Amino acid sequence: MKKKHVSKNVLTLCAVAVLYAVIAYMLYSGGLKRQVTNMLIPTSVYIVLAVSLNLVVGLLGELSLGHAGFMSVGLFSGCLVSIALVDVLPTPLRIVISMIVGGLFAAVAGLIVGLPALRLKGDYLAIVTLACGEIIKNVITNLDITGGPIGLNTKPIYTGAKGLLPYAIALVFVTVIVMMNLKKSKIGREIMAIRDNRIAAESIGINITYCKLAVFIIAAFFAGAAGCIYGHAFANVKAASFDYNMSIEILVLVVLGGMGSVSGSIIAAIVLSVLPEALRGFSDYRMLAYAIVLILVMLMSNNPRIKALREKLKLRRSGRKEGAA
């Protein structure tokens, strides 16, 4: 059984690696359509956002609707650092440093939003995080340094998909590995224990304050780093585009992929990024078709028959593994 877990995580990592290898090969050999090329960085960013939000929603079991806010904190702080360093440092070092700075700023925001999370839960926390996201958006929109409502001019640091892909891949891998590791560690167990039964978790000596803050800080860090990459992919970024709609979009990815499932989040992020493009054939009815597909997927994944089928497959797989071991 332990072997099965390891192999499942390795399987996910391998699948992501192969996918990226193919995409990278096609991208650098010039075989990729412009349309697809433009989607690469946003899709990678969405993977990181979904996987990191899954830590809060899936593992800790708290509803957070402020993830886009953390992302924009990381985006603007990271991009500002990157712009300031554009003539000073070589590109790779500059992007890495700006990602880390963006992540750290977002982590601080995560800490601040995490504090009320110690007292609130469920719907109340969702509302507070929603409000925090909106506050972040409005503050950034009204700051001069971030370009105000016109948006931040990121032309000096603009990097095409070809230049950014390695960083995006690296970030995706780091995020996925960290989340997988966390799930199978002491802190991960403590977080899940709090989710399953807070009172019992306290009774076995788990420090709830520490765990909850750690979750919010880690999730915000990765959202911030992802935001920084996102900012490098455009020539202009406005804080207004990172509103609650985007937070909900990220939440949809998590729910669709399955709470607590890293591979599910990855698949959902890819599918929901590709879907609007794939549905272009429907022209005017594109968003309608998108919504219908979403509803269908939700219904299907909650269908008892399909659930039973999945359990069966799972059993068969673990049975085979145990037989082999």
Next chain:
Amino acid sequence: MTPQLIPVPSRGLFTERDAGKKPVLECVNLGINFGGLAAVEDFNIMLGPTEISGLIGPNGAGKTTIFNLLTKVYQPTHGTILLDGIDTYAMNTAQVNRAGIARTFQNIRLFSNMTVEQNITAAMSVDIKYGLIGSMTHMGRYKAEEKSARERAMKLLSIFNMEGYAKSKAGSLPYGAQRRLEILRALATDPKVLLLDEPAAGMNPHETAELMENILKIRDEFQIAVLLIEHDMSLVMNICEGIAVLNFGKLIAKGSPEEIQANPDVIEAYLGKKKEA
């Protein structure tokens, strides 16, 4: 916090085994008011380091409230709790557990979406020596610590012959196994005092007999004190060395099982007053 010892006139019933040792748990005039209602009043008890004691009383007498006071789910409004001579006044639930009190719950509170093994290793967190960075990277002591935690978990599971359940979801276990798992989870925190809230509830006589043996076995093996709330009198009378009887938040009797059985106050609390002829 400075350890403070309060001179208490001997109220304890130390078993011969614990003679000459300091009590591991001591409640002095413990009480809590909810609004105007005194849910528990002047509760005094002393528990020897390897004593098995029972806390009995009619429904609503305040037995579980006492457990909640001991584990700081509620902060007492009166009195003192001394754990190994240390006042737990400033501690919260998690700190009390780390100091040595572990408990089970009347309505089972397992981490039902986690595996049986994870339920137990989660309770060992304090002893697992790696931090957040180790958790994220799996570097350093991670491997060795996880391995020893898993081994300890299996050893604990073997007490109740539950090794086969290790990878099952805790929520999918049969009722009796869930109760047993809760005891093991409490034991995994390496306590000095184990509080069991109705461990035999919902068990059949055969399971109860097995539980009795296991409680004795746990006491002998881990050398800890056990305080249990139970309505099953056969269990209480068979394994408890001391019994405290509670009625309407007040301690009405304390003594050995024989003394309690013969105590008129206890009989009255349970059966009502004898009608004057």
